[in-house]
Amino acid sequence: MMRARGADSHPESWLRATDGGLYCVPGDFHVDPHRPAERAVITHGHADHARARNGKVLATPGTLAIMRARYGAEAWRESQALDHGETVRIGDVTVSLAPAGHVLGSAQAVLEYKGARVVISGDYKRRRDPTCPPFEPVACDVFVTEATFGLPVFRHPPDGEEVAKLLRSLETFPERTHLLGAYALGKAQRLIRLLREGGYDRPIHLHGAMGALCDLYEAQGVPLGPLRAVGDRDKKELAGEIVLCPPSALSDRWSRGFPDPLTVMASGWMRVRQRARQRNVELPLILSDHADWDELTRTLEDVGAPTVWVTHGREYALVHHARGRGFDAKALSLVGREEEDET
Amino acid sequence: MKPFAGLLERLVFTPSRNGKLRHLQRYFAETPDPDRGWALAALTDGFERKYATPSLVRPLIEARADPVLFRLSHDYVGDLAETVSLMWPGPAEAARENAPLALSDVIETVREARRKEVPALIAGWLDRLDPSARFALLKLLMGGMRVGVSARLAKTALARYGGIDLDRIEEMWFGLSPPYTDLFRWLDGTGPAPAVDDRLMFRPMMLATPLEGEDVARLDAGAHAAEWKWDGIRVQLAAHDGQARLYSRTGDEIGGSFPEIAGAADFDAVVDGELLVVAAGEVRPFNDLQQRLGRKSVTRRMLADYPAHLRAYDLLFEGGEDLRALPLDARRDRLAALIARENKSWLDLSPEVPFASWDDLARLRGDARAAGIEGLMLKRRDSTYQAGRPKGPWFKWKRDPLTADCVLMYAQRGHGKRSSFYSDFTFGVWRGEEVVPVGKAYFGFTDAELRQLDKWVRDHTIDRFGPVRAVSFGLVLEIAFDSIQRSNRHKSGLAMRFPRVARIRWDKPVAEAERIETLEALVERAAPDLVAQ
């Protein structure tokens, strides 16, 4: 691994948390800026990382496709695609994008300057995701990590078990529509793939907010099987079917008209019963695109960076743990990050 | 442990009664003996004691986890058993084992174990289980399942599972004990009905049908007896050979909360009546009785402040003789004789209310606005005692409700079919310049009205907290209620009994809603026992 040599080359001196997000001084660019920046490196397509109206955007082809689908002509002035494994120079900084295993196109931004290397991991997870390549640990001097599920109570169970709960419920309640709330980008498509792997081959019905992103995944080579858009008139006929919708739609007026709807929600927050009950969820599925506690702590060891900066989530617990393990850790407060699992 | 953990999870999140029943039935069908029986005992509070306490469990996690991380986690999650189950070191998935840990292994081991062996046993089990099963294990041993399953619901699931009458299960319930192997064998059709000693068992009650005002004229006044309808809880006292059990209407045994009755019934009879708090000859408001309900231990102070009383109105058995086929008049004569003979301070007869005509009785009903009286009961003098709610022989004739125009303050999202609707309404009345809450109503409106109310709430929200919305004061609800009592549950110091929405007053300005003084005037004092004699 490379080591920072002089004080001026330590990332403390050239990578800053600013009001606009993480800013790389020698490259004059932001990573995941939360307001429009002249030059931006985007880790992935979630709205709290990829915003509209940046000047020049560098991202993976998958992320660019998502941004284009979401923002159209507003997405950027100019874009540059960078595949995993390629490098590009921006100013004096060498930039590459390593897989983050979070959603389609998601990447860690790897920045090298004067022999020091920083990895900004964006959002990531370590378990298998059939819709994107797995997280790749990259040795570095400073590792910037999220901490969405940064408490030891958050330990996501195996995906298969969670999907099996849904399939069991469909058997027990064949007369009820199963309204499945899931984040529209990433979680929805991963769930569909997991259901297909679990042997579910019936058509899956989609809320209006889901269609475009599912089409995009298919166009990017992620087959999702038979999908149907839900019209108002069809609702009555959907007894015993799965209808996928954004979590906010579960308590929305839209959810009326289905036969005896059973609300299902797929999110890492479902691990805590009280949170699931607050949301009136009848079948909580613990399924997240973010690393759980075990994945977060394992990743610190796998990456082995002596310095760790913790961004959004429950920073305090993870910083405490990392220090106990001998890392030089601190919390880096970045404005504008949301708990996207929560919507 | 895993199937039981899955059941608990499904039960806690399933809001509807029917859904819970389906989950229970499926569990009974899929789970072998004796595990399903132990699960049934856990759900119906059937264990003789708690096997673990928080002070036993907490050191186990403190020895294994960083104290700062434990504190942060406990703060976040709230529940100790859940926090421990989630952060217990070990894999997030259970190791595949040749012999998975069965519910019966746990129960049988822990019952045999000495107290000081229990912590090590629990730790060893926690090491083998996944988080959801760890949670189930801890709740099993610590109690407090809180999955929304009453004993009645569990028995209903058993009845449906076995395709037999719920009454039969209720009757034999107190003769059965965990793990209920003989019961399940009978339900499965592979064994005979369990034989139980029936002298102390619960007999399903006879219930009355409601009577609307105009119907009364069609009844034969001479063929009916009238009694006050008491505002307590309906109970059945079964006493035999120095032992007694006090059952609620649903067959739950509540004698432990009322030792002055259950511990003092030394006769041989099954008595049907109303459980009340009566002090110095006065029936106290229902609120007083509530202080006594559901208590595992009763202090001397409770006994003195809220003395329980049984006001009897029917006799089902006496000296082993089944009286249920006798006419009501004959049963009441036997009951009156028994009460006179036994001469207990906590037992009296609910007297007949004499009346000359239905008009006469209607007048009495209209005037009966004392605490402890909900209206009248009309019973055919020749009626036999039949389980369930037969149509006709018994009527309840409730007094007309009171009403008040109240201001809508908060609305909460409902559950199940109502989960997309704001359907639970908190309302209040004026006190000076402010509105103070006096009650909460969940029903009384049609589906179409619910839709309108829901829209109104969404359009007038000024604040949200979780599933609750605060609304601007702009809608008046006419609330009907049976009575109003002092209470410290609400800021107003008042609480309504059985409030429901009578009408939505879209037309009425909020300034014209009721004032607190008006409601205070309706509070019932424990009026002298106004039983007309």
Ligand SMILES: [Zn+2]
């Ligand atoms: Zn994300």
Ligand SMILES: [Zn+2]
């Ligand atoms: Zn994020």
